[in-house]
Amino acid sequence: MLYDIEQLDWALNAPPEQIPAKARLIQVRGHEVLSVLPDRWQPPVLVEVADAEDPIWLGKVGGIPYYATAFRDHWLTEQTRLVNLRDLLVESESAFAVASRAAQLVTWLRQHQYCGQCGRPTTRAYEEHYLACEPCRLRFYPRIQPCIIVLVVRGDEVLLAQGVRHQHTGYYSTLAGFMEVGESVEQAVHREVFEEVGLQLKNLRYMSSQTWPFPNQLMLGFIAEYDSGDIVIEPNEIVDARWWPLDQLPKRPPSASISGWLVDTYRKERQSKGKQAR
Incomplete structure (x- = not known):
């Protein structure tokens, strides 16, 4: 599983009448959240934050109630630090999920006054x-913006591309894009791949999803088989795209991201088939 579902316990009902004593407050500044610990992310106990006004109810994770609010500069002290949401993705899926929810709700309130x-x-x-x-x-x-993300495969090869925004990082990733109004998820997969690299697909498989708060996307992950066509990149979005053997993969996102997870999942599938064929 991409997410450890057992650790996610979102309460969809109204918040408690009184803030529980053990509730924690996620303080959001853009794509960063405050931590009171130096070695891992932990938000402060809400009742200990004196000037936290009207916090947003998030739900529970692991039985602990969470709230959120916009960050204030004076909360950053020698004993606290700001943590980027992308770092939380590697640290803990549950932490990333609740912090993502906090960041998106704080942004939503600010943008819809x-x-x-x-x-x-x-x-x-x-x-x-x-x-x-x-x-x-x-x-x-x-607001939630649905996006497709797809790993295109051809036997023991996968298609990975380097986007314009990531050309200086060295990272190669799966293809992704926003859904258009009026199209199905499957139509979006076919359209985005053809627009970005000029390939036709077959045998789409939905795999999993992941919240992606940069700023408010829901990534819908697929694996799709190559059908036809030669790679022709869309230069405004893609710097390079090529077929990579599964045993010679380039620098890519971690498996905690849905992009890296799709690659790792497919690689395990091929390894399993190889063992069965022996």
């Missing part, structure tokens, strides 16, 4: 996560 139709201030609801414009009778829920 006013109604997009009439311009009046919105009102925050507490029984569930939405902002309301009473004059327009509109509700604005947290």
